[in-house]
Amino acid sequence: MERTEYNLIIIGGGPAGLSAAVAAYDEGERSILVLERDTRLGGILNQCIHNGFGLHTFQEELTGPEYAQRYIDKLEERNIEYKLDAMVMSLESGKDGMKEIMAVSEKDGLMLLSARAVILTMGCRERSRGALNIPGFRPAGVFSAGTAQRLVNIEGYLPGRRVVILGSGDIGLIMARRMTLEGAKVLVCAELMPYSGGLKRNIVQCLDDFGIPLKLSHTVVRIEGKERVEGVVIAEVGPDRKPIPGTEEHYDCDTLLLSVGLLPENELTIGLGADMSRVTNGPVVNESLETSVPGVFAAGNVLHVHDLVDYVSEESAHAGVCAARYIRDYGGEAKEEVKRIPIEFGGGIRYTVPCSIDPGKVEKYLKIRFRVGDVMSSRKVVVYLDGKSVLTKKRRVMAPGEMEELVLTEKLLKAHPDLSRIEIKVEEDA
Amino acid sequence: METRSLTCIGCPLGCQIEVMMNERGEIALITGNTCQNGEKYARKEVTSPTRIVTSSVRVYGSKTGERTVPLKTASDIPKSKIMDVIRDLAGVSVPCPVRIGDVLYKNIAGTGVDAVATKNVD
Numbered sequence: 001m002e003r004t005e006y007n008l009i010i011i012g013g014g015p016a017g018l019s020a021a022v023a024a025y026d027e028g029e030r031s032i033l034v035l036e037r038d039t040r041l042g043g044i045l046n047q048c049i050h051n052g053f054g055l056h057t058f059q060e061e062l063t064g065p066e067y068a069q070r071y072i073d074k075l076e077e078r079n080i081e082y083k084l085d086a087m088v089m090s091l092e093s094g095k096d097g098m099k100e101i102m103a104v105s106e107k108d109g110l111m112l113l114s115a116r117a118v119i120l121t122m123g124c125r126e127r128s129r130g131a132l133n134i135p136g137f138r139p140a141g142v143f144s145a146g147t148a149q150r151l152v153n154i155e156g157y158l159p160g161r162r163v164v165i166l167g168s169g170d171i172g173l174i175m176a177r178r179m180t181l182e183g184a185k186v187l188v189c190a191e192l193m194p195y196s197g198g199l200k201r202n203i204v205q206c207l208d209d210f211g212i213p214l215k216l217s218h219t220v221v222r223i224e225g226k227e228r229v230e231g232v233v234i235a236e237v238g239p240d241r242k243p244i245p246g247t248e249e250h251y252d253c254d255t256l257l258l259s260v261g262l263l264p265e266n267e268l269t270i271g272l273g274a275d276m277s278r279v280t281n282g283p284v285v286n287e288s289l290e291t292s293v294p295g296v297f298a299a300g301n302v303l304h305v306h307d308l309v310d311y312v313s314e315e316s317a318h319a320g321v322c323a324a325r326y327i328r329d330y331g332g333e334a335k336e337e338v339k340r341i342p343i344e345f346g347g348g349i350r351y352t353v354p355c356s357i358d359p360g361k362v363e364k365y366l367k368i369r370f371r372v373g374d375v376m377s378s379r380k381v382v383v384y385l386d387g388k389s390v391l392t393k394k395r396r397v398m399a400p401g402e403m404e405e406l407v408l409t410e411k412l413l414k415a416h417p418d419l420s421r422i423e424i425k426v427e428e429d430a
Numbered sequence: 431m432e433t434r435s436l437t438c439i440g441c442p443l444g445c446q447i448e449v450m451m452n453e454r455g456e457i458a459l460i461t462g463n464t465c466q467n468g469e470k471y472a473r474k475e476v477t478s479p480t481r482i483v484t485s486s487v488r489v490y491g492s493k494t495g496e497r498t499v500p501l502k503t504a505s506d507i508p509k510s511k512i513m514d515v516i517r518d519l520a521g522v523s524v525p526c527p528v529r530i531g532d533v534l535y536k537n538i539a540g541t542g543v544d545a546v547a548t549k550n551v552d
Contacts, residue, residue, distance in 0.1 A: 040494075046549070049486055049502075050484045051482045051484055063484055063500060063502055063548040065500055065530075065548050066530055066548045069530055069549070069550065152486075153498065154496075154497070154498060156486070156488060156497040181483075181485055181512075181513075181516050182516075199444055200437040200439075200444030201437060201438070201439035201444050204436075204437045204439055204444075205439055209481070209512075
């Protein structure tokens, strides 16, 4: 069976894949294929019917499907090829730096494809009940928040009438409001941590507006019911996040929604043998968002889970541009020596994306995104190049639920020609 | 002087805004916002809070087998009218195809605002 060859294959047609494809095209690449496993482009945006998307990208407040359509239109205007209902089964490194992809679809059957460069934009999936070890039977009525979102918004079903939500991630908060509007009673939203993992505006608009209590430092300790959920027991947790005996409260309910985190979907990445980060569960990438496998790039939620689709689009556009440049430069004269300066970090930063920088590859500017591990106030983020403080950004409040970003300019990096150390630290701001 | 604290919802930054009101109940000072929209939001939120409402309704005759189409109020409506909007949408079913921006319900809940489709459904 012959392989069909493209310069660039993008795995996943959600917001990240769409933006990467458009940016690669605009950078001059014309041989592009987007593979999407769903029956329409747009990914998870299709079920995110609430508003609040696109404020940064389009200076307008759009709903998820509208935001997706803007990018689908861009894709169609450029005549970029895509396949729907197409599931990638494997991704491997082949001969001469080519990447080999095996995919299947009902329409095309088995497809063997190869590409100079690949962009991984597979997104993420939800952590499930199995990851939480909640005791009890396995009754109907326990859903991940995203599953409930799909049932309500796309399939048109209401999954329950009396609802408890565990976890205050954004999807859980959004679903608290959505279930309320559709006639369900949302009793409480319990969050294990002493702070919410969701965006503040969602707490205001989805809980406060409807008088739904948010119980911080609380978790579900028991699910009752055998065939269908009949109730859940919630208890307060101590600083060690273990339930405090005597604080149990029973709630009569028929549904438990879990909004307990998202996991980048990296089976293909791991199968390829790319280096992975144990913090983000995404691949380790350099300034070009290129993984440890040359020519394979990653962006969006498959790389690290974002709060905002606007940042997914922006990051993915960068990956698209870098992939197009990689293809253009491929097979050229012996390349300059590759420099790989790791980004060192401290003061409560959990990770950075990218993980390393080749200063010579930075054009105009580079965005560094990171998260902190705890809620902190009155801080400053300081960048040190070779031990010298070169950039300070004051932050009144930093929280794990809100991604931070820093901009390193080409000019700043060029001012340090023999750069060997890059450090980013969060420090107290006196 | 009365001070009201709010979390700005204009964008995901979620700025903490403080609004100081004078004895006459007028806005004296707004602090904590980082953009013009924040100030606008704070003014509105203390005087006449509004929301854009999003929901979905049934469709029929979809060639692609879709069962619902999402919609939104074309602009924000008074917060107190949210449930009235939702009640108006109960039982509504619209024929396909639907395009983004199509009016699915005129003057919903007497707000003077239309509910418009937010997805193309064939």
